Every structure is written in structure tokens, then in C-alpha cells.
Amino acid sequence: MKTTGGTDAQKRRAGESAAEAVSDGDVVGLGTGSTAAHAIRAIGRAVDAGLDVRGVPTSFDARACARDHGIPTVGLDTVCGPDGPGIDIAIDGADQVVLTGEGGDVEEVSGTLIKGGGAAHAREKVVDAAADRLLVVVDPSKVTNVLTADVPVEVLPEAHTTAATAIRDAGGEPTLRRAERKDGPVVTDNGNLVLDCSFDAIADPGRLAGTLSAIPGVLDHGLFVDMADEVHVGDDDGVAIHEI
Numbered sequence: 001m002k003t004t005g006g007t008d009a010q011k012r013r014a015g016e017s018a019a020e021a022v023s024d025g026d027v028v029g030l031g032t033g034s035t036a037a038h039a040i041r042a043i044g045r046a047v048d049a050g051l052d053v054r055g056v057p058t059s060f061d062a063r064a065c066a067r068d069h070g071i072p073t074v075g076l077d078t079v080c081g082p083d084g085p086g087i088d089i090a091i092d093g094a095d096q097v098v099l100t101g102e103g104g105d106v107e108e109v110s111g112t113l114i115k116g117g118g119a120a121h122a123r124e125k126v127v128d129a130a131a132d133r134l135l136v137v138v139d140p141s142k143v144t145n146v147l148t149a150d151v152p153v154e155v156l157p158e159a160h161t162t163a164a165t166a167i168r169d170a171g172g173e174p175t176l177r178r179a180e181r182k183d184g185p186v187v188t189d190n191g192n193l194v195l196d197c198s199f200d201a202i203a204d205p206g207r208l209a210g211t212l213s214a215i216p217g218v219l220d221h222g223l224f225v226d227m228a229d230e231v232h233v234g235d236d237d238g239v240a241i242h243e244i
């Protein structure tokens with residue numbers, strides 16, 4: 001399901017580049033995945049050196065990574081309550097990002113994402129949407145001019161067959177994500193299941209996002225439309241930063 005053609009060095013450059021945008025006093029949304037983990041490690045090193053930040057993890061793994069690297073964490077409901085400071089910046093990975101408009105089916109560089117390769121997209125979307133700025137960190141294998149990766153859809157366990165039927169009716173082909181080292185499905189941090197849904201090239205992600213959101217039993221899907229503010233693409237030589 002994941003499109004992980006990039007190298008660890010490329011991911012590290014992207015993560016470390018985005019981590020440099022974190023300022024003293026910030027509340028930081030901490031994304032999930034191997035690229036976001038590089039950002040978390042870099043923020044942890046800055047905390048060691050005296051940076052004062054609090055992190056809002058998007059998953060069990062992001063929380064563990066933050067803890068291992070000395071970043072104090074805080075709940076979303078604490079910082080985004082009526083008197084909370086909100087989230088200044090979030091840094092998150094992606095499975096695909098629309099970044100190149102030339103010669104493809106997409107006319108505008110949109111920064112629209114497919115996320116959820118780690119099945120964390122529901123919490124990621126809440127945290128990323130709450131942030132003042134979302135910085136996306138990827139290697140070049142994730143960049144595309146039209147979205148073609150499977151769209152992960154988190155569903156209530158009881159609804160996985162009815163949701164699958166509705167997704168088929170919408171033109172998708174859903175596959176229940178199975179665990180690699182367990183006889184059974186992947187269960188998300190929220191206790192739900194994931195349908196990985198293949199569509200033909202997704203020319204109108206906003207429309208598909210609305211269709212998927214309207215299916216009963218769908219908690220959330222991995223299409224992140226109009227959310228990214230910057231995309232940091234790490235390659236073999238450095239980092240290209242694209243402002244959306």
C-alpha cells in the first residue's frame with residue numbers, strides 16, 4: 001500500500017528541514033511515519049539544546065517517538081480547548097502529494113495529499129487541520145501530478161462490508177488491510193478497520209473526499225485536500241521547499 005521508494009537519507013533531509021521551522025514556545029503537531037519521525041528526532045535534539053515546545057502526537061508511535069526524544073506532549077483537547085493556545089505548526093508525512101502540474105492531468109499545483117499508509121490518517125487529519133501551518137515532509141517518490149495511490153478509509157468494524165459496497169458504488173475497489181504479523185485485519189489506534197481503496201487517477205480529489213466522508217460508518221479517509229502550506233521534498237542533494 002505504501003509508496004516508499006525514497007531513501008532514509010532523503011526522508012531525513014525533509015524531516016530536518018521542516019523541524020527548522022519550529023520556534024520557541026510553539027505547540028507542534030507531530031505526524032506519523034518514517035519521514036515525520038525524522039522531524040520528531042530533530043525537534044528532540046533542539047529541545048535538548050533548550051527549545052521550549054510541546055508536541056501533540058497523531059498516533060501511538062508518534063507519542064512514543066516524542067517521549068523517546070524528550071519532547072513534552074499534550075493532548076489536542078487541552079491545547080485546542082476554548083482557552084488553549086491552539087497548534088502553531090504541524091509536520092507530517094504523506095504517501096502521495098500533488099506537486100507537479102506540468103504535462104499531467106492536474107492544472108494547478110495543489111499540495112493535495114493521500115495519507116494513511118500507517119493507518120493514522122484520522123487523528124493526523126484532526127491535528128493537521130487544527131494547526132496554523134501544515135508542513136508536509138516527503139521524499140521524491142511521493143511527488144505526483146495526479147493522485148493514483150490507494151486511499152485508506154477508516155471504518156467502524158461493524159460497517160466494513162456496507163462501507164465497502166458504497167465505495168464500490170463510487171467507483172473504488174476496497175481491500176481490507178490485513179496485519180502482517182497477525183492473522184486478521186489491521187486495527188487502528190481508534191479500534192477501527194481500514195479499507196485501502198483503489199480508484200482510477202483521482203482528477204477531482206475534493207469531490208471524492210466528499211463522497212467518502214458521506215458514507216455511513218466511515219470515520220475518515222486519507223485524502224487531505226487544501227490543507228498543506230508547505231511541502232519539503234528531500235532528495236540526494238538537499239531539500240526543495242514548495243509553498244502552496
Ligand SMILES: O=C(CO)[C@H](O)[C@H](O)COP(=O)(O)O
Binds near residue numbers: 119124
Ligand atoms: O500517513 C501516514 C501515516 O498514516 C504517513 O505519514 C505516510 O504513510 C508516510 O509515511 P512514511 O514517511 O513512512 O513514508
